[in-house]
Amino acid sequence: DAGVIQSPRHEVTEMGQEVTLRCKPISGHNSLFWYRQTMMRGLELLIYFNNNVPIDDSGMPEDRFSAKMPNASFSTLKIQPSEPRDSAVYFCASSFRGETQYFGPGTRLLVL
Amino acid sequence: SQQGEEDPQALSIQEGENATMNCSYKTSINNLQWYRQNSGRGLVHLILIRSNEREKHSGRLRVTLDTSKKSSSLLITASRAADTASYFCATDSGGSNYKLTFGKGTLLTVNP
Numbered sequence: 001d002a003g004v005i006q007s008p009r010h011e012v013t014e015m016g017q018e019v020t021l022r023c024k025p026i027s028g029h030n031s032l033f034w035y036r037q038t039m040m041r042g043l044e045l046l047i048y049f050n051n052n053v054p055i056d057d058s059g060m061p062e063d064r065f066s067a068k069m070p071n072a073s074f075s076t077l078k079i080q081p082s083e084p085r086d087s088a089v090y091f092c093a094s095s096f097r098g099e100t101q102y103f104g105p106g107t108r109l110l111v112l
Numbered sequence: 113s114q115q116g117e118e119d120p121q122a123l124s125i126q127e128g129e130n131a132t133m134n135c136s137y138k139t140s141i142n143n144l145q146w147y148r149q150n151s152g153r154g155l156v157h158l159i160l161i162r163s164n165e166r167e168k169h170s171g172r173l174r175v176t177l178d179t180s181k182k183s184s185s186l187l188i189t190a191s192r193a194a195d196t197a198s199y200f201c202a203t204d205s206g207g208s209n210y211k212l213t214f215g216k217g218t219l220l221t222v223n224p
Contacts, residue, residue, distance in 0.1 A: 004154070045212070091155070097210070101155075101157065101212060103147075
């Protein structure tokens with residue numbers, strides 16, 4: 001079992017650029033979660049999907065953030081335009097019918 | 113918003129000693145989970161305790177839950193240097209969406 005796969009693992013970009021983070025959940029899992037982790041704010045839930053449908057995006061900071069899940073095996077989190085305050089580690093997690101969540105290794109984003 | 117609040121924020125002990133971390137939360141829960149995060153990695157699920165359970169064991173881990181006080185504790189016995197990590201509690205408030213709310217974590221350092 002490959003676990004949750006995220007790419008890229010590291011991303012360095014300049015302010016104003018578009019950033020796309022990718023996630024492949026564990027096969028068979030029907031819930032997918034995007035989190036952001038910073039020292040100041042801890043682990044924040046941005047958005048989550050059940051059966052590819054966005055359920056709650058109240059954690060998305062602002063309109064610059066968007067997420068899609070076109071099928072059960074792929075999701076993207078896009079930031080456009082990026083700002084230095086978006087610098088953080090972004091995690092994707094998946095679960096089957098809830099309860100235990102399985103986290104990916106994260107994408108470390110630095111916006112200069 | 114953060115529901116779980118871990119205490120202490122940081123804990124440093126010697127190998128072989130026991131480590132106890134506490135978590136308090138505000139609203140009623142369906143279950144409470146503990147996760148571990150090694151530096152630079154994603155979170156890993158450790159143990160889940162349901163609202164109708166008071167204590168649960170898994171290997172060297174012991175979790176207690178007091179719903180009247182809205183608190184939980186995680187005990188790691190006979191700690192090892194490899195237990196050095198951040199530990200997070202996460203609460204599931206029920207419903208069918210399986211949304212978890214994480215605390216800010218306790219950083220445990222086990223000195224060899």
